[in-house]
Amino acid sequence: GQQLNQSPQSMFIQEGEDVSMNCTSSSIFNTWLWYKQEPGEGPVLLIALYKAGELTSNGRLTAQFGITRKDSFLNISASIPSDVGIYFCAGPPYGGAQKLVFGQGTRLTINP
Amino acid sequence: EAQVTQNPRYLITVTGKKLTVTCSQNMNHEYMSWYRQDPGLGLRQIYYSMNVEVTDKGDVPEGYKVSRKEKRNFPLILESPSPNQTSLYFCASSLTGWAGYTFGSGTRLTVV
Numbered sequence: 048g049q050q051l052n053q054s055p056q057s058m059f060i061q062e063g064e065d066v067s068m069n070c071t072s073s074s075i076f077n078t079w080l081w082y083k084q085e086p087g088e089g090p091v092l093l094i095a096l097y098k099a100g101e102l103t104s105n106g107r108l109t110a111q112f113g114i115t116r117k118d119s120f121l122n123i124s125a126s127i128p129s130d131v132g133i134y135f136c137a138g139p140p141y142g143g144a145q146k147l148v149f150g151q152g153t154r155l156t157i158n159p
Numbered sequence: 160e161a162q163v164t165q166n167p168r169y170l171i172t173v174t175g176k177k178l179t180v181t182c183s184q185n186m187n188h189e190y191m192s193w194y195r196q197d198p199g200l201g202l203r204q205i206y207y208s209m210n211v212e213v214t215d216k217g218d219v220p221e222g223y224k225v226s227r228k229e230k231r232n233f234p235l236i237l238e239s240p241s242p243n244q245t246s247l248y249f250c251a252s253s254l255t256g257w258a259g260y261t262f263g264s265g266t267r268l269t270v271v
Contacts, residue, residue, distance in 0.1 A: 051201075146207065
């Protein structure tokens with residue numbers, strides 16, 4: 048099946064730092080979703096992007112839909128301890144609206 | 160409270176012993192889906208359902224069965240579990256398909 052590649056796989060940062068991660072695909076996606084998973088829980092939707100070039104914020108989180116439709120970016124500003132978790136990008140592959148493909152995830156660890 | 164409920168949360172079983180993981184949602188969602196999560200691989204879709212009696216294979220359906228006899232329930236059946244099905248399983252539901260999936264808290268399955 049189609050794959051989404053996330054980078055980096057893990058990040059170790061100091062509290063207060065900004066965070067950037069990205070997600071790329073070899074094929075076009077018409078929607079990009081960003082989820083966060085905390086230990087012992089299922090993923091929770093953070094941001095949804097529907098148009099190429101779109102920039103959407105949710106508090107300290109900002110995500111962008113790449114203009115090539117093959118990538119997306121998530122930024123977290125001024126990180127705090129509760130930002131710890133695994134961040135996943137996801138999207139329905141072109142022509143497969145009922146399916147949802149996930150990236151491998153970026154594990155974020157924050158040193159207080 | 161709107162939620163997706165999976166049971167059990169933890170299960171240890173032996174190879175070949177049939178098991179069912181239940182999933183129920185109280186949001187009147189039409190779309191439901193099962194994922195498995197393995198380290199380094201993210202979440203991979205097993206099966207999905209677009210409505211009652213309408214199901215289709217995801218990316219990793221081998222060894223699994225599903226049924227959708229009622230809108231709220233979407234059980235995952237392992238007829239003859241094998242050790243390679245040891246994983247963390249998530250059920251999810253959505254009103255509109257791929258966007259805004261709500262996930263359950265997960266079922267950690269170990270097959271010995």
